[in-house]
Amino acid sequence: MKHTARQPQTKTLADFYRALDRQQAVTITYLKPGETEPTVRTIEIIELRTTSVRITKSGEVRGGGIVIVAMCRLRQERREFHVSGVLAYTLHRIPYVLEHPANTTYERPAPAAADDAQALFYYELARDKDDADHTPRVKLTRNDTSLAA
Numbered sequence: 001m002k003h004t005a006r007q008p009q010t011k012t013l014a015d016f017y018r019a020l021d022r023q024q025a026v027t028i029t030y031l032k033p034g035e036t037e038p039t040v041r042t043i044e045i046i047e048l049r050t051t052s053v054r055i056t057k058s059g060e061v062r063g064g065g066i067v068i069v070a071m072c073r074l075r076q077e078r079r080e081f082h083v084s085g086v087l088a089y090t091l092h093r094i095p096y097v098l099e100h101p102a103n104t105t106y107e108r109p110a111p112a113a114a115d116d117a118q119a120l121f122y123y124e125l126a127r128d129k130d131d132a133d134h135t136p137r138v139k140l141t142r143n144d145t146s147l148a149a
Contacts, residue, residue, distance in 0.1 A: 003088045009066075012083065013048065015091055016068060020045040023096045025073070029088040030081055038087055043070035044096045046078070071098040 004012050019026045026045060031038040046069045053064040066083040078101055 001088050001090045004083075004086050009083065012086070012089070013066065015089070016045060016048060016083075019091055020048065025092045025094040025096065026070075027090045027092065028081065028086050031085050031087055033082075033085065041079075041081075042073045042092075043068070043079070043081070044073070044098055044100070045070045046100055048083075071096075071100055073098065 002012075002015070016026065023044075025042050027040065027042045029038050029040050049067050049069060051065050051067055068081045068083060068086075070079060070081065071077070072079040076098060
């Protein structure tokens with residue numbers, strides 16, 4: 001068991017990234033904000049991300065922490081844990097056993113026109129769905145001469 005108070009945060013993050021790369025479970029002792037009793041969870045890390053920084057009206061900086069997005073084996077669902085709340089952790093050689101949720105695909109919203117010329121441009125692009133995404137219909141290779149002009 002490694003105690004996070006006895007090592008720099010970079011060492012903790014390196015261990016979490018190593019567990020993510022190797023697809024190995026991690027048991028954490030976690031203290032939720034506002035609670036006094038820590039909980040022990042075995043997790044399967046999906047990703048590590050940073051939270052956005054915001055400044056309050058009083059000038060206080062909030063956020064900017066690192067969040068562990070993981071599958072919790074106790075609840076068998078996707079959970080988020082703040083690295084600052086991890087008191088101790090143990091790295092295991094146990095592989096992942098839970099099914100991770102699939103990533104959602106980003107769909108770009110339709111652009112809004114700022115003037116008439118731009119509105120006409122977007123109208124023309126939307127009229128022909130094949131050209132609206134600006135991707136070629138046929139993969140071009142260097143040796144293919146059938147499409148040469």
